Amino acid sequence: MIRFLFKxxxxxxxxxxxxxxxxxxxxxxxxxxxxWITGVIGNSIEFNARFAAGHVKIMTRAYSENAAQTPNDLAxxxxxxxxxxxxxxxxxxxxxxxxxFAGLIDVPDHTGETRAQGPSMGMGxxxxxxxxxxxxxxxxxxxxxxxxxxxxxREVLISNAFAEKLGLESGDTLTLVGSTMYGELAxxxxxxxxxIEFGTTALDRxxxxxxxxxxxxxxxxxxATGEILGFSRTGYYDHEEASLIANRFNKSYASERDEFSLxxxxxxxxxxMGFLVEYSGTLQGIxxxxxxxxMSLILWNAGLLGGLRRYGEFGMRLAIGEGKGHVYKxxxxxxxxxxxxGSMAGIIAGMGISFYLQRYGIDLGSMMKNASxxxxxxxxxxxxxxxxxxxxxxxxxxxxxxxxLAGIGIYKRQTAQLFKELEx
Amino acid sequence: xxxxxxxxxxxxxxxxxxxxxxxxxLNGIDLSFGRGEFAGLIGPSGSGKTTLLNIIGTLDVPxxxxxxxxxxxxxxxxxxxxxxxxxxxxxxxxxxxxxxxVYTVFENVEFPLLLQNIDASKRKKMVLDALEWVGLTxxxxxxxxxxxxxxxxxVAIARSMVKRPSIVLADEPTANLDAANSHNVLQxxxxxxxxLHTTFIFATHDDKVIGYVRRKIFLFDGKVAKDExxxxx
Numbered sequence: 001m002i003r004f005l006f007k008x009x010x011x012x013x014x015x016x017x018x019x020x021x022x023x024x025x026x027x028x029x030x031x032x033x034x035x036w037i038t039g040v041i042g043n044s045i046e047f048n049a050r051f052a053a054g055h056v057k058i059m060t061r062a063y064s065e066n067a068a069q070t071p072n073d074l075a076x077x078x079x080x081x082x083x084x085x086x087x088x089x090x091x092x093x094x095x096x097x098x099x100x101f102a103g104l105i106d107v108p109d110h111t112g113e114t115r116a117q118g119p120s121m122g123m124g125x126x127x128x129x130x131x132x133x134x135x136x137x138x139x140x141x142x143x144x145x146x147x148x149x150x151x152x153x154r155e156v157l158i159s160n161a162f163a164e165k166l167g168l169e170s171g172d173t174l175t176l177v178g179s180t181m182y183g184e185l186a187x188x189x190x191x192x193x194x195x196i197e198f199g200t201t202a203l204d205r206x207x208x209x210x211x212x213x214x215x216x217x218x219x220x221x222x223x224a225t226g227e228i229l230g231f232s233r234t235g236y237y238d239h240e241e242a243s244l245i246a247n248r249f250n251k252s253y254a255s256e257r258d259e260f261s262l263x264x265x266x267x268x269x270x271x272x273m274g275f276l277v278e279y280s281g282t283l284q285g286i287x288x289x290x291x292x293x294x295m296s297l298i299l300w301n302a303g304l305l306g307g308l309r310r311y312g313e314f315g316m317r318l319a320i321g322e323g324k325g326h327v328y329k330x331x332x333x334x335x336x337x338x339x340x341x342g343s344m345a346g347i348i349a350g351m352g353i354s355f356y357l358q359r360y361g362i363d364l365g366s367m368m369k370n371a372s373x374x375x376x377x378x379x380x381x382x383x384x385x386x387x388x389x390x391x392x393x394x395x396x397x398x399x400x401x402x403x404x405l406a407g408i409g410i411y412k413r414q415t416a417q418l419f420k421e422l423e424x
Numbered sequence: 425x426x427x428x429x430x431x432x433x434x435x436x437x438x439x440x441x442x443x444x445x446x447x448x449x450l451n452g453i454d455l456s457f458g459r460g461e462f463a464g465l466i467g468p469s470g471s472g473k474t475t476l477l478n479i480i481g482t483l484d485v486p487x488x489x490x491x492x493x494x495x496x497x498x499x500x501x502x503x504x505x506x507x508x509x510x511x512x513x514x515x516x517x518x519x520x521x522x523x524x525x526v527y528t529v530f531e532n533v534e535f536p537l538l539l540q541n542i543d544a545s546k547r548k549k550m551v552l553d554a555l556e557w558v559g560l561t562x563x564x565x566x567x568x569x570x571x572x573x574x575x576x577x578x579v580a581i582a583r584s585m586v587k588r589p590s591i592v593l594a595d596e597p598t599a600n601l602d603a604a605n606s607h608n609v610l611q612x613x614x615x616x617x618x619x620l621h622t623t624f625i626f627a628t629h630d631d632k633v634i635g636y637v638r639r640k641i642f643l644f645d646g647k648v649a650k651d652e653x654x655x656x657x
Contacts, residue, residue, distance in 0.1 A: 011527075012525075012526040318483075322511070324505065324507070
């Protein structure tokens with residue numbers, strides 16, 4: 001009987017091809033939509049992690065309470081030793097030092113007098129040790145607009161817009177005017193080696209990026225750092241993992257009584273990121289649910305139309321002696337076969353598109369030009385384990401559900417009524 | 425025909441709801457049919473012949489009265505029991521053939537046997553026998569769309585007969601056929617009736633069919649107006 005039904009399915013395009021196409025299309029869209037939503041939300045979280053929050057961040061308690069002001073007078077001391085200890089203690093994380101600072105960039109003319117000035121937000125990162133991790137994490141090579149990356153001490157990158165505003169070109173000297181860790185005036189000369197453009201207003205307004213050793217020297221922060229950022233070696237923020245690590249760390253290091261004791265915060269605990277993290281899962285769930293419901297309605301409708309079209313056939317089968325239950329079961333079996341095959345085709349097509357979007361992404365830089373929040377320019381899809389099976393939900397269950405509802409008509413109608421429809 | 429009564433209908437009434445009232449399609453039918461009969465329910469549209477055929481075929485139930493088919497009261501049968509009776513004991517033939525368009529002639533005729541879980545080799549023999557009865561063994565791989573009207577109706581006859589039912593119910597079987605094909609189809613059914621002793625009951629107002637049947641039951645306004653048996657030589 002199954003062979004018989006399968007033959008019918010293959011031969012009757014109305015029964016198989018159209019539902020197959022509808023199912024495959026619905027599943028493909030669900031897969032792409034899921035990976036895209038996962039990617040976009042994940043991209044935003046990761047972008048914030050890479051530029052500001054890390055997956056976890058270590059600060060002194062006092063620093064963390066005023067973190068928005070980057071109070072380097074409350075910085076972490078003895079970082080060399082600390083880094084060795086925590087790297088051994090938490091091997092699942094990659095720890096890096098960063099010093100965020102604010103200051104004035106002064107551009108002197110050939111006589112040494114101020115030619116231009118502007119406020120800046122700076123970042124001291126490891127750029128000269130030979131370890132490319134930080135440079136790549138911040139996507140600096142592809143953000144380089146002109147010049148080159150720092151190759152030696154005292155070379156600095158600044159945002160392209162800022163350089164244009166100050167009339168700076170590669171090779172020009174600029175002076176950082178700021179405050180040392182001890183509250184003294186800091187004056188430090190850099191040479192501009194290149195300009196960068198991240199495509200985000202928040203970063204492109206007045207960013208200065210220098211090697212952390214120069215920043216230490218400039219701000220008198222020997223063996224000190226404002227923050228230590230930890231990044232999961234998986235490459236993605238996992239809230240559960242980050243929270244567990246933060247709890248373990250804080251049990252060992254944090255103290256309510258010592259404002260210079262160390263505290264670790266997960267990404268979700270910083271910069272109102274908790275909302276994004278907490279609701280990203282929920283938002284994904286809601287969006288995917290709405291999408292699945294919409295697809296279910298379409299597939300249900302397809303099942304319903306298919307069922308109605310075949311009332312005549314059902315009437316004949318009932319007349320020949322097939323039970324209503326058996327007719328109903330064969331309808332479900334058919335929709336299950338179509339649902340599974342359509343879902344498989346949809347998953348293959350959807351994963352193909354998702355892989356492309358994960359690898360190449362879509363450049364939305366032009367739409368992000370005036371964004372004041374930190375968002376990436378290129379959004380990429382992200383394929384997770386869920387992406388592989390999420391399509392089966394609308395694919396199989398919607399088609400099955402649609403057929404179940406359509407099939408109720410068989411029970412509601414008297415056999416003789418189906419028979420009349422058969423004769424019509 | 426022998427004297428064994430296989431269909432007994434007593435005081436049968438069938439009402440259908442119509443607006444706030446009801447329409448009475450059958451109004452006190454008393455009939456009985458023996459094994460091997462070749463009978464026609466004759467009457468104009470709305471006389472109740474298709475309704476009576478549906479009740480005999482367990483596709484519908486009486487509103488009042490009784491219809492006992494092969495010893496079972498139609499009104500008392502569960503859905504499963506009536507399906508089971510149709511599966512093994514009843515065959516249907518329709519004016520529009522109602523063949524499954526996506527299946528071949530062989531597969532159309534095979535379908536009732538699949539429902540009975542008959543094994544493949546026996547099934548094949550039964551299907552070929554049935555197609556031989558109707559003279560279509562050369563068309564087993566054809567699809568219904570490739571057949572003429574007469575051939576399609578002969579496939580429908582083979583499909584109804586393949587399970588060797590006790591009763592075949594034919595609703596206007598020649599309505600879509602020309603005269604030559606009508607006679608061909610009727611001769612085929614008559615031959616099967618004689619050889620297999622299957623009871624055939626037709627619902628018809630076609631003179632060609634009326635010319636073949638050996639019992640003419642005239643229905644008018646849901647009642648039996650005349651029941652006429654033709655003696656055979």
